[in-house]
Amino acid sequence: xxxxLNHVAIAVPxxxxxxxxxxxxxxxxxxxxxxxPDHGVTVVFIELPNTKIELLAPLGVASxxxxxxxxNPAGGIHHICYEVDDILVARDHLQASGARVLGSGEPKIGAxxxxxLFLHPKDFNGCLVELExx
Numbered sequence: 542x543x544x545x546l547n548h549v550a551i552a553v554p555x556x557x558x559x560x561x562x563x564x565x566x567x568x569x570x571x572x573x574x575x576x577x578p579d580h581g582v583t584v585v586f587i588e589l590p591n592t593k594i595e596l597l598a599p600l601g602v603a604s605x606x607x608x609x610x611x612x613n614p615a616g617g618i619h620h621i622c623y624e625v626d627d628i629l630v631a632r633d634h635l636q637a638s639g640a641r642v643l644g645s646g647e648p649k650i651g652a653x654x655x656x657x658l659f660l661h662p663k664d665f666n667g668c669l670v671e672l673e674x675x
Contacts, residue, residue: 544624548593556598620669
């Protein structure tokens with residue numbers, strides 16, 4: 542069921558400074574900022590040969606990233622994202638196995654224009670997991 546690692550998401554207090562650091566220090570291919578109002582974040586994707594890094598910054602006062610940054614003011618790894626062929630089949634299998642899907646349990650459209658779900662970190666060794674349908 543689990544596929545490739547799609548991306549590692551890092552919450553950052555200053556999105557443009559973090560993007561510049563990847564661009565200037567690593568020479569990375571850094572995308573343009575994208576507002577994702579349904580998720581309460583602004584994202585920048587850094588393309589790597591084998592995966593992506595997603596930089597996250599709060600968008601709006603209700604952003605879930607705001608709380609994360611209050612606890613981790615310097616930023617840090619927020620979640621990892623795995624690809625799945627069918628997000629509804631994956632969701633149903635995981636729920637039947639006892640995993641908790643966050644929110645309503647219905648997929649939302651993510652930053653890549655594909656359905657995504659998040660899984661409770663307490664069910665995955667303290668790691669927030671995002672699933673993205675390929």
